[in-house]
Amino acid sequence: MNRGAAALHRLSIGVIGLLCLVLAAGVILHQLSVHPVEGWVDRIDTGGIRDATAAGWFAAVLVAVALLALYWGWRLIRTTIAPRRPExxxxxxxxxxxxxxxxxxxxxxxxxxxxxxxxxxxxxxxxxxxxxxxxxxxxxxxxxxxxxxxxxxxxxxxxxxxxxxxxxxxxxxxxxxxxxxxxx
CATH class of the missing domain: 3.30.70.1350 (Cation efflux protein, cytoplasmic domain)
Structure with a gap:
């Protein structure tokens, strides 16, 4: 087995899983009105988010992130295709x-x-x-x-x-x- 490809898969799944776990814990703690988390959510500046999304650089960053995600996803898919016959x-x-x-x-x-x-x-x-x-x-x-x-x-x-x-x-x-x- 190609250890590099297997490590790439495990790292990707670990990072995505960790992000989902943190996000889910934050949502649950906010719904339960736990003090520090509730205060963090209340301090989010929605006006700043609106201004950032209206800026010209935001679209370029969004496209770059999308292209990076597509490239990363394609690499993961390509390495999991069933074993092929070497030519x-x-x-x-x-x-x-x-x-x-x-x-x-x-x-x-x-x-x-x-x-x-x-x-x-x-x-x-x-x-x-x-x-x-x-x-x-x-x-x-x-x-x-x-x-x-x-x-x-x-x-x-x-x-x-x-x-x-x-x-x-x-x-x-x-x-x-x-x-x-x-x-x-």
Whole structure:
């Protein structure tokens, strides 16, 4: 998961929630005629608000805030769209003569074919996904319960190391999920 996008979501929701909570508490305290809050509301200068909204700069500030809110909202929506399939990966080792690109879907298929030859693994599924802007190769293996975790890690580790060498310094992450079936 892309931690930056997740932090952006949590920060946004936290700020909006905090503002709503403060506003709701203020309204409730004003309705209950609690002393300091009631006095604050009575001291609001409605004439000053009217003058500010009539000023020429108010429309520009309002448009700027609206554009900022639209941009922020679009970023939040764009990062929550369902994981996509990454198209091509441009390798960092590409030279000035041209770029070297690799289809991550084909890489995932090759890894799946390689791991499927292991008879110890019941089922192998390898996907190339784009999760919130980060390319991920996700390996999922199902294993019989009588197999040990160390044995499965020993089988999967060479494949992970091969991927790390092949992808070099690219931003592709490799995830491995090992599902040990329940004992019967």
């Amino acid at each position: 091509l990966l441009v390798l960092n080792g590409s030279g000035p003569e041209g770029t070297m690109t690799v289809s991550l879907k084909q890489v995932a298929s090759a890894v799946e074919e390689q791991l499927a030859t292991q008879t110890v693994l019941r089922q192998v599924r390898v996907q190339a996904i784009d999760d919130r802007g980060e390319a991920i190769i996700r390996i999922t293996v199902d294993v019989a319960p009588e197999r040990s975790y160390d044995e499965i890690v020993g089988i999967v580790t060479p494949t992970i190391e091969d991927l790390r060498i092949a992808l070099g310094d690219s931003d592709v992450h490799v995830q491995v999920f090992i599902h040990l079936d329940a004992l019967q």
